[in-house]
Amino acid sequence: MRNIFVFALIILGFGLLSADAIDLGPHGGMSFGYKNPTNPDEKLELAPSVGFHFNIRAAKVLDFGGYFTYTHLGKYPFTMKDFIERYMGTDMENYFNDFFKDQSNASQFNQYMGKYGFSYEQFQQQGFDGFKKYMEDRMAEMGNDTLMMVNYHEIGIGIDVRKRFPLPGGVVQPFIGAGGNVHFQTSDDQMLSVLAQTQTGTSSSFSAFKLNTVPGMHVFGGIIIKPPAVPLGFNVEYRQNFQFKRDTTNAYGNLTGGLSLTF
Numbered sequence: 001m002r003n004i005f006v007f008a009l010i011i012l013g014f015g016l017l018s019a020d021a022i023d024l025g026p027h028g029g030m031s032f033g034y035k036n037p038t039n040p041d042e043k044l045e046l047a048p049s050v051g052f053h054f055n056i057r058a059a060k061v062l063d064f065g066g067y068f069t070y071t072h073l074g075k076y077p078f079t080m081k082d083f084i085e086r087y088m089g090t091d092m093e094n095y096f097n098d099f100f101k102d103q104s105n106a107s108q109f110n111q112y113m114g115k116y117g118f119s120y121e122q123f124q125q126q127g128f129d130g131f132k133k134y135m136e137d138r139m140a141e142m143g144n145d146t147l148m149m150v151n152y153h154e155i156g157i158g159i160d161v162r163k164r165f166p167l168p169g170g171v172v173q174p175f176i177g178a179g180g181n182v183h184f185q186t187s188d189d190q191m192l193s194v195l196a197q198t199q200t201g202t203s204s205s206f207s208a209f210k211l212n213t214v215p216g217m218h219v220f221g222g223i224i225i226k227p228p229a230v231p232l233g234f235n236v237e238y239r240q241n242f243q244f245k246r247d248t249t250n251a252y253g254n255l256t257g258g259l260s261l262t263f
């Protein structure tokens with residue numbers, strides 16, 4: 001990860017030293033081909049994305065730039081099996097034991113866990129081991145029954161180099177490019193998010209937000225439409241992304257349109 005940021009600084013520093021102009025602006029579009037976060041064998045049809053991009057124009061047709069993008073991957077079932085696998089570890093035990101020493105937190109326990117038939121009073125009597133066994137028994141009864149629908153999100157940060165090919169007159173400029181990126185994927189498991197707030201003062205490292213950091217690369221192409229005398233332009237871009245996970249490579253596309261302010 002550190003090498004990626006060092007490389008990014010070198011690229012952007014070189015671009016600034018030779019900059020003729022800077023383009024920046026918002027963009028939005030759709031991503032397709034993502035893998036379903038809860039079923040990696042299934043591809044998602046569409047996932048909306050919004051973001052911000054910038055490009056440092058250098059040597060007239062060569063640009064150094066980057067982007068920030070948020071993608072909503074959709075809502076997917078969160079099952080009792082997911083609950084047991086994610087939250088019944090040592091961190092969870094430490095967190096529960098620390099947090100619920102204070103009886104003023106009993107209402108939060110009952111709010112989130114009471115709906116599954118286990119009360120704060122039972123937790124005080126049986127401890128975490130009793131709570132874990134109860135939830136495992138419920139899992140055997142419920143199997144893959146859905147407890148709730150959970151939102152999955154992704155934030156992408158990338159840097160790239162872009163080459164423009166201005167057509168006569170300079171209004172229309174096709175371009176191609178390539179670069180590297182890092183994507184941060186997470187889900188908001190609301191059942192436990194309140195319990196994991198940092199203001200509880202506990203020392204546990206447990207968090208209800210499961211964050212995956214995924215490095216990758218991308219190639220892209222598109223077109224810029226910008227009259228020479230106007231500082232505002234419009235661009236359309238197709239980006240093919242490759243995410244390098246431990247056991248597999250996930251390839252997906254992203255089609256966006258955006259505005260660019262040049263100064």
